[in-house]
Amino acid sequence: MYKALADAIKDAERDKKSLAQVALAAESRDQGRPVEDIRAALQRALDVMRSAIEKGLVGDLYSASGLVGGDAAKLRTSAKGPLAQTPFRDILTRALAVQEVNAAMGVIVAAPTAGGAGVLPAILTGLAKAKSVSDEKVVDGLATAGLIGAVVAERASLSGAEGGCQAETGAAAGMAAGAATEMLGGTPSQVGHAVALTMQGMLGLVCDPLGGLVELPCVFRNATGAAIALAGIEMALAGITFAIPVDEVIDVMGEIGREMDVRYRETAGGGLAATPTGRRLAKERLYQIKRSDG
Amino acid sequence: MVSLLDIIGPVMVGPSSSHTAGACRLGLLARGLIGGTPQSGLLQLHGSFARTGEGHGTDKALVGGLLGFRPDDERIREALQIAEREGLDYKFEKVTIADAAHPNTVRINVELNGKKATMLGSSLGAGRIMVQEIDGYPVEVTGNLHTIVLVAEDRKGSIARITGVLAEHDINIATLRLSRKERGGDAFMVIECDEEPDKKAGEELRALDWVRWTRRLPKVSGG
Ligand code: SF4
Numbered sequence: 001m002y003k004a005l006a007d008a009i010k011d012a013e014r015d016k017k018s019l020a021q022v023a024l025a026a027e028s029r030d031q032g033r034p035v036e037d038i039r040a041a042l043q044r045a046l047d048v049m050r051s052a053i054e055k056g057l058v059g060d061l062y063s064a065s066g067l068v069g070g071d072a073a074k075l076r077t078s079a080k081g082p083l084a085q086t087p088f089r090d091i092l093t094r095a096l097a098v099q100e101v102n103a104a105m106g107v108i109v110a111a112p113t114a115g116g117a118g119v120l121p122a123i124l125t126g127l128a129k130a131k132s133v134s135d136e137k138v139v140d141g142l143a144t145a146g147l148i149g150a151v152v153a154e155r156a157s158l159s160g161a162e163g164g165c166q167a168e169t170g171a172a173a174g175m176a177a178g179a180a181t182e183m184l185g186g187t188p189s190q191v192g193h194a195v196a197l198t199m200q201g202m203l204g205l206v207c208d209p210l211g212g213l214v215e216l217p218c219v220f221r222n223a224t225g226a227a228i229a230l231a232g233i234e235m236a237l238a239g240i241t242f243a244i245p246v247d248e249v250i251d252v253m254g255e256i257g258r259e260m261d262v263r264y265r266e267t268a269g270g271g272l273a274a275t276p277t278g279r280r281l282a283k284e285r286l287y288q289i290k291r292s293d294g
Numbered sequence: 295m296v297s298l299l300d301i302i303g304p305v306m307v308g309p310s311s312s313h314t315a316g317a318c319r320l321g322l323l324a325r326g327l328i329g330g331t332p333q334s335g336l337l338q339l340h341g342s343f344a345r346t347g348e349g350h351g352t353d354k355a356l357v358g359g360l361l362g363f364r365p366d367d368e369r370i371r372e373a374l375q376i377a378e379r380e381g382l383d384y385k386f387e388k389v390t391i392a393d394a395a396h397p398n399t400v401r402i403n404v405e406l407n408g409k410k411a412t413m414l415g416s417s418l419g420a421g422r423i424m425v426q427e428i429d430g431y432p433v434e435v436t437g438n439l440h441t442i443v444l445v446a447e448d449r450k451g452s453i454a455r456i457t458g459v460l461a462e463h464d465i466n467i468a469t470l471r472l473s474r475k476e477r478g479g480d481a482f483m484v485i486e487c488d489e490e491p492d493k494k495a496g497e498e499l500r501a502l503d504w505v506r507w508t509r510r511l512p513k514v515s516g517g
Contacts, residue, residue, distance in 0.1 A: 001296050027298045041299055048305045063309070065349060102308030105351050105371045112301050113420055114311040120302075146298030153296045159419035161312070161342075161397070175301075212346035214309040268346075286349060 001026050001150040004247045005192055008147060012188040019178075019188050020140035023147035042142040045109045046135065049098070049121035052108045056097025063103035065285035068215045072096035087130035088230060094122035095226040099219040112149045112158040115165075115214045116172035118222030120145055123176035123229055124183065133183055141179035148175045148195055155247065156254025160207035161266040163257025169218075169225035170202030170253065177232035186237055196242040196249045198232030203249075204256055206264035208271025211282030217272055304421045304515065306365040312398050313343070313350035316417025318370060319437055319514040321359015323425060324402040326512040327411035332404035335360050335384045341397035343417075344388040356400065357384050364514075365421065396424075411509070421515065428509055432482065437514040439468050439486040444499060444508040448474050448481045456499060460487065463495040480506065 002008040002023075012022045028035045055061070059073020075093040083089040098118035102108045111120045124141045127133065149158065152171045157163035177198035178191040186194065202225065210216045242249070263270030272278050306315040325331065337356050339347055347353055351370065358373035360382060369376060377384055391399055396416035403412045414427035415435075425435040433443045442460075446452050453472065460467060466488040474481045496510045 001298070023298060030295055031297055038298065042302060045302050045305065064351070105307050105309060105314070105354075105368075107305060107366055107368060108308050109303055109305050110311045110315065110421060111303070114306065114308050114314070117308075142302050143298060146301040149301035150296040150298060153301065158301075159312070161419060211349060212342065213349040214313075215349075266342075 001030055001154075002147060003151065003154045005148065005151050005195065005250075006245060006247050009188040009192050018140065018144070019147060019182055019191055020143040023143045027143075027146075038143075039139055042139045043135065045111075045142060046138055048107060048109050050125060052098045052101045052106060053094050053121060053125060055106060056099075056101040057093065061100045061104035061106065063213075063215050064105070065211070065213060065215060065288060067210065067213070067281065067285050068103050068219045069100055071219070072100050087126055090129070091122045091126035091226050091230065092223045094126050095119055095222040096219060098122065099222045103215050103219060111145070112153070112171055112175065113160070113168050115160060115218045116168040116222065116225070118219075119169060119172035119225045119229060120176045120179070122222070122226050123180050127180050127183065131184065137183055141183040144182050144191065145175035145179035148178045151247070152250050152253070155250045157257055163254065164205060164260045164264055165207040165221060166202050166205040166253050167257055168207065169221045170199055170205055172222070173202055173225040173229040173232070174199040176226065177229040177236070180229070180233050181236050184233070184237060190236045190239075192246040193241045194232045194236035196244060196246040197235050197240065198229050199249050199253060200242065200244070201228045201231065203253055206260065206271045207266045208264060208273045209266065209268065210273050210278050211286050212266060212268040212273070300420065300422075304365055306421065307351075307355070307368060307370045310350045311421040312417045312419045313347060313352045314355045314370075315365040315421040316398065316419075316423050317343070317352045317355035317400070318359040318363065318365040319421070319423045320400060320402065320413075320415045320417065320425070321356040322362070322364070322514040323359075323415065323423075323435070323437055323511050324404050324411065324413050325360050325362060326514075327413060327428065327509055328404050328406040328409045330406055331361055331380060331382055332406045333381060333383060334405045335382060336387065336403040337384065338387045338389040338391070338401040338403075340389055340391040340399040340401070343398050343400055353386060356402070357382070360384070360404065423515070425511075429507065431507065433484055434471070435484060435511055437511065439488070440490045440513045441511040442485040442487065442491055442496070442499070442508060443511065444483040444485065445506045446481050446483065446502075447504040447506070448478055449504055452481065452504065455502065456483070456485070459495060459498050460485070460491065463492060465489045465491050465495060
């Protein structure tokens with residue numbers, strides 16, 4: 001797989017191909033697997049993403065601690081808010097839905113991780129619905145997203161424990177922005193700018209879940225991550241460019257992650273987890289988990 | 295090498311790729327060591343597995359793995375109750391494993407009909423795992439392929455003999471790693487195979503008188 005997005009973009013431009021095609025060809029070479037096989041696996045992932053969204057939209061799912069749940073349904077049915085009845089609102093709702101399924105131990109696709117699993121399906125399926133995009137194109141989008149994630153894994157990290165939340169929901173937002181930009185007709189170089197424009201907005205984000213559980217703020221961070229990705233997509237498709245090359249943005253994300261104090265890397269020692277209320281809730285709710293299990 | 299399908303995946307029961315999916319895979323490997331659902335399992339949790347395991351369903355995922363559930367199996371949610379029904383007597387302990395390299399580490403001790411195994415493994419994030427020790431022997435097993443681990447006396451021709459046994463059973467070797475602490479000391483081998491090595495191949499390897507110890511582990515991740 002590619003170690004720099006710049007290389008993938010160069011190859012795509014030279015061969016007049018999409019980044020999805022370039023990514024699928026590289027994967028096929030690396031793994032010795034036919035492209036059709038890889039597409040089929042991505043289609044299965046897409047099916048799981050869709051069924052997670054459907055389950056989550058019902059709104060009757062709660063995590064073991066009871067800290068999160070039921071909010072996707074609130075956003076789905078609310079008539080208030082400036083984004084009511086827009087694809088933007090629908091995408092935020094979908095992001096919450098997937099994460100509520102995840103927190104309730106339902107089946108999801110980690111993309112790139114379980115904690116950040118809401119952003120990519122929300123953006124791709126939400127925009128596919130709004131713009132009548134075929135499944136084939138959405139599967140292409142998953143391939144492009146996979147390429148971007150692979151580059152982030154190679155150059156930085158995809159783990160909150162290693163690099164903070166910028167590495168999980170931040171990477172997910174970058175993947176989603178790049179994939180959707182291509183899905184909606186953007187060029188390979190616009191994809192690069194979409195990723196950079198999105199990830200610059202997530203730099204420095206710490207991983208600070210209450211009690212160390214993938215619940216709060218994780219569920220909401222998928223919705224806000226999706227919102228930032230939408231901003232990146234919108235700007236890139238308008239032809240806006242980001243002066244710092246995308247691979248350098250990814251590198252600096254890795255650097256910030258390595259410098260981040262351990263309190264801000266999933267240990268619940270800092271950030272929201274360490275606020276007075278964060279500590280109190282974690283204590284009460286963790287006790288509740290023990291009790292409900294007997 | 296990073297694969298697209300590692301990034302867009304795995305399909306899994308939430309909430310945490312490291313604390314749930316990875317834990318399940320470690321359970322599956324421990325089950326593989328004794329070839330079935332254990333009658334008893336002692337699970338010693340270290341670090342973050344001990345601290346946040348319950349809230350992440352690490353306990354259910356580990357026991358689910360011992361029961362043979364894969365990371366995307368929704369029965370993981372009820373794994374503790376199912377274990378009781380199926381006669382798997384499990385016990386959790388919180389411990390500190392001094393030389394554990396990773397915060398998400400567990401030592402699993404399992405037993406089935408007198409057959410015992412002990413395994414030390416970690417969940418590295420994004421569902422990836424690494425087994426560092428089996429029955430006290432240092433190993434490096436990822437579970438991405440079917441794996442044979444083997445400890446043998448260091449003698450000439452041993453690799454040829456072992457690969458010969460595997461070839462006779464029509465098993466293609468994907469990777470083979472060999473290490474030894476000193477010349478003439480024990481040789482540690484980790485052999486990853488494209489096909490699942492059958493029981494007979496395992497027995498033939500064990501029957502070689504210079505092979506001290508060998509185990510087969512199933513493939514628990516990858517496409
Ligand atoms: S706060 Fe931490 S656990 Fe939650 S989504 Fe972000 S990186 Fe994952």
